[in-house]
Amino acid sequence: MTAPDPKHSDTMVRDEDLRALFAARRPDAARFAAGVAERLARPRFDDDDESDGTAAAPVHTTSGLRTLLDRAASVVPGISSGGGIGKSWAAILSLPFLLLVGVVATFARGFRRVDPSRHRDAPPLSPAERRTHTDFPNRLIALESLLAIGLMVIAAIGGGIAQDAVTIGLLISMMALIWHIGQSARAGVVDPQQVARTMFLTQIVALFGCVFWPGPMLFSGDSLLGNAGVGWILELGLVVTFALSWGLARKADPFMAFALCVVLPLGGLVLQLPSDALARTRHHLQTLYLHPEELSNWSSAGVMGQALQAAGAAPVDLQAVHERLVAALATTPTSRSQDPVHPTVWSTAVALGLLGDDDLRRLAMRDAGRDVDDLLSDSRPLDIGVYRGYLLDCALVAREPTAAQRDHLARRAVAAWPAPDARGDQLEQALFCARWLARLGRDDLLAAQAPQAHELLRRHWVSPRTAAWFSTPGGFCTFPENGQHADIRSTSHAVELMQLVGAPEDLPLREVRAFLRHGFDTSLIGRLLAGRSVLGKEAEASLVLLDRGVGLPAVGTLARLIAERAPLAALLLVALALRAIWLAQRSAMRLVGALP
């Protein structure tokens, strides 16, 4: 049996207690089975539609279809994702699906056509065809260069359909490969060594055209493998092609050996490597430099702490930071404007659990307790600034408010919830209010705010259809009225808000995940050069929070295949290339020997 997180029993209710809690309600296994058997033995009336729950029961999950519809609606103009069944089928026949079908169909066709013996009866090449055939490598490079330029433009202006463009590039490579073998057979020049070189070249050109030139970080929607997956598959394909060619010809091709010496280290440097986002987030928080008088890093530390808490990770040792905070608490600023410690620092420190009750009492005294008292006495909507969330914790510890006062604080938070037509950074304001309600344990009020929060999330979400040029879709924007530019900070706020109030059902969380995954670089060079990118670390922490705190809907097999159409195309391209080399060698062997 799977038991979640047994190691954190000090912060959670134990499994045994929960089982004991439900013990009296537990169905008796024998009685339950007997009840089912008795029902199965009852005489049945087939026309009683109400008794037959299977009549309209879904036979598989709808989330895959929903993802498809949303994706299709973003590509095919004029198709709404929320239509009837006719629209659904129209939407499924969208570009990603058609590309998947095209890739599989091309592979199926090429599987037989890369056999040179199948072209023996075809008419010989005309002089013009012979020239085209001879010029194949140059034409292939030119074609893939054009594609790479197109991909770079797509990456720059939005990237919403980048994966489709990569798939098209790989599809073109597959077609070119099949065409070339057919032409070679017709020209009667199927030299195994030459075929192996051409297959090798086809994969290198695809690797540079679809991965290296446009960038391995190219936005790849909800694909788990992404464009880096395409890169790794092609790199592996090159190694196997080289090995196969070596094995068949019994000598290494110097061109291939040289090319591998260049391509393999390059791929190792720039292609994304698998990484454990949770472990990395823990490491980031552990190594983040946090000083009370330096504001940088504190917001990111808050996101990381929240993600680790949601994932149930073991606490991070921040003793040194705590000591700096205690030292800062000992100082008394002459005025708020002279205070070297920004309120964000205190709010984050409270969220990270770095301040104990005594520290909070001292913190309440630091402003002569005025703000904390105002909090309890004022009846207006909360207007203390989103950075000053720590005041609530100070009030709870230092003033020990009565139930009526706690209710008063909760009502003030609800009153401060952003209005539907309000402008500005409403996500942050809503998150501030939601945190406040959660801290007060008012889940009832939080649930009541959920519809408004969901509406707000929908308004701030940037879909591939509405994303501004030079921006990546899938995340959340700060100011939707100023253009749809998703950013990591707002997306972090949105993810935390969804953790508190739940995610809207119609929001494609996998697109949100793709945006966050796009926000940090796990390649070797990325780790070396972008190690100080705080926003990248924040994106990684938010991804952990989304995975563990919010949860992603399950996807069906077809939707998963469509999402991975580009890596699948790369895999099939490599398979075709290897088959072509193998068959070229076999065809050449058949020609050896005495002829009558």
Next chain:
Amino acid sequence: MTAHLDPVLDQWIARFRGPLTGLLASWGADWGEAEELAMDTFAEAWLGRERLRGSMADSRVVGPWLRGIAANLHRSRQRSARRLRLEPLHEDAAVAPSPEHPDERLDVLRAAFALLRTDQQMVLRMFYLDEASTREVAALLMLTEKAVEGRLHQARRALREKADRLLAATAGGSR
């Protein structure tokens, strides 16, 4: 009475009995009704198994299928109740009735459970009612296993916080 059921159906019941009953109880059925509806669901699912597309041994296929049937039966039961003006049975505490010899710790947990969010209550009911695995809970909720594990973790932590708060309030009141 010993029931002789097909081994496949037996497997379904063993894997989904607890999570499905917990799910139905979370939709508003009382515990007795939830158990009855769960039995109905298994029977209907078995009789209509030709319509199931995919492997009958795969939880990811069977889970959504059972959920769909359970939802239909539950709706049908609600419609009948409205038509016949049946009063819901409110014998239901959110979790379990207080026993004759009360356990103070469980009483606090019971009270804290009632304060949890509905989604947190749901996942705890489904997982802890009977021997269940996160795979089956995830299949019924149409979520990933990781998401269910995350929800369980949060729910257990929230329950602990609420229980601590209640204990503190009780201690404060008795002072």
